[in-house]
Amino acid sequence: xxxxxxxxxxxxxxxxxxxxxxxxxxxxxxxxxxxxxxxxxxxxxxxxxxxxxxxxxxxxxxxxxxxxxxxxxxxxxxxxxxxxxxxxxxxxxxxxxxxxxxxxxxxxxxxxxxxxxxxxxxxxxxxxxxxxxxxxxxxxxxxxxxxxxxxxxxxxxxxxxxxxxxxxxxxxxxxxxxxxxxxxxxxxxxxxxxxxxxxxxxxxxxxxxxxxxxxxxxxxxxxxxxxxxxxxxxxxxxxxxxxxxxxxxxxxx
Numbered sequence: 498x499x500x501x502x503x504x505x506x507x508x509x510x511x512x513x514x515x516x517x518x519x520x521x522x523x524x525x526x527x528x529x530x531x532x533x534x535x536x537x538x539x540x541x542x543x544x545x546x547x548x549x550x551x552x553x554x555x556x557x558x559x560x561x562x563x564x565x566x567x568x569x570x571x572x573x574x575x576x577x578x579x580x581x582x583x584x585x586x587x588x589x590x591x592x593x594x595x596x597x598x599x600x601x602x603x604x605x606x607x608x609x610x611x612x613x614x615x616x617x618x619x620x621x622x623x624x625x626x627x628x629x630x631x632x633x634x635x636x637x638x639x640x641x642x643x644x645x646x647x648x649x650x651x652x653x654x655x656x657x658x659x660x661x662x663x664x665x666x667x668x669x670x671x672x673x674x675x676x677x678x679x680x681x682x683x684x685x686x687x688x689x690x691x692x693x694x695x696x697x698x699x700x701x702x703x704x705x706x707x708x709x710x711x712x713x714x715x716x717x718x719x720x721x722x723x724x725x726x727x728x729x730x731x732x733x734x735x736x737x738x739x740x741x742x743x744x745x746x747x748x749x750x
Contacts, residue, residue, distance in 0.1 A: 507556065508552045509552065509555070510547075510549075510555070511548040511552055514541070514544045517541065518536070518545075521536075521539065550580065550587045551577060554576055554580075555577070557573045557596070558570050558574060558577070561573060564658075565656070566599060567599075567647075569596055569599045569600060572595045572599065575592070576592040602646045605642075606643060606646050606647070606648040606653060607662060608662075610648070610650070610653050610659045610662065612639045613650070614663045614673055616632055616636040616639055617636065617680060619632040620685055621685070623685070629684055630684070633680070636677070640681050650677070650678060654674045
């Protein structure tokens with residue numbers, strides 16, 4: 498048992514206890530029956546269960562350190578110290594509640610960060626004053642909620658678990674991190690956004706072959722004809738651009 502636990506590298510406390518038990522049985526016991534009786538009156542009788550708990554807590558400490566969740570590893574270290582001082586402390590599970598509360602706050606920070614991104618998208622694509630004001634209010638509330646649970650937006654944005662919940666290219670993510678903080682104080686200028694949208698629409702239409710679209714639309718029996726423009730990226734690091742349009746039968750694009 499001792500050799501097996503030592504080999505894994507994940508159970509140092511159990512490896513040490515089973516090695517101590519083997520040595521005790523070799524030196525102090527004349528038979529298995531004798532060992533069973535002597536172990537009952539030895540600290541080794543309950544030591545394996547305590548060692549199991551200590552190894553479990555060590556694993557939790559490593560996991561908390563890998564995830565870099567502030568405060569969680571400290572909770573586990575404190576519990577490990579308590580068990581070292583008094584093995585009976587293994588029966589007190591209050592530390593699990595403390596760790597769960599920390600983890601819950603961390604998860605809330607991640608979900609709130611994603612909420613900020615979704616509200617940022619709403620603002621980026623909003624062209625009505627009333628709706629924009631509502632979206633801006635929700636964005637500010639999301640920022641406040643993030644801070645309520647101990648999160649700093651700029652610092653969260655640097656962490657991989659927050660980056661993973663934002664489905665955007667690296668360039669898009671950089672814009673989000675920059676503009677979301679600006680939008681918190683000042684909502685987008687609708688007039689500017691509409692002007693930019695119209696300019697983009699004109700640019701997109703200029704890339705379509707309008708005569709070809711009109712000819713194909715005239716041959717279909719469907720009341721609506723659709724067309725799609727796909728623009729390849731300039732290099733392997735870019736993103737494809739997709740634009741779809743719908744033309745009602747009889748209308749000229």
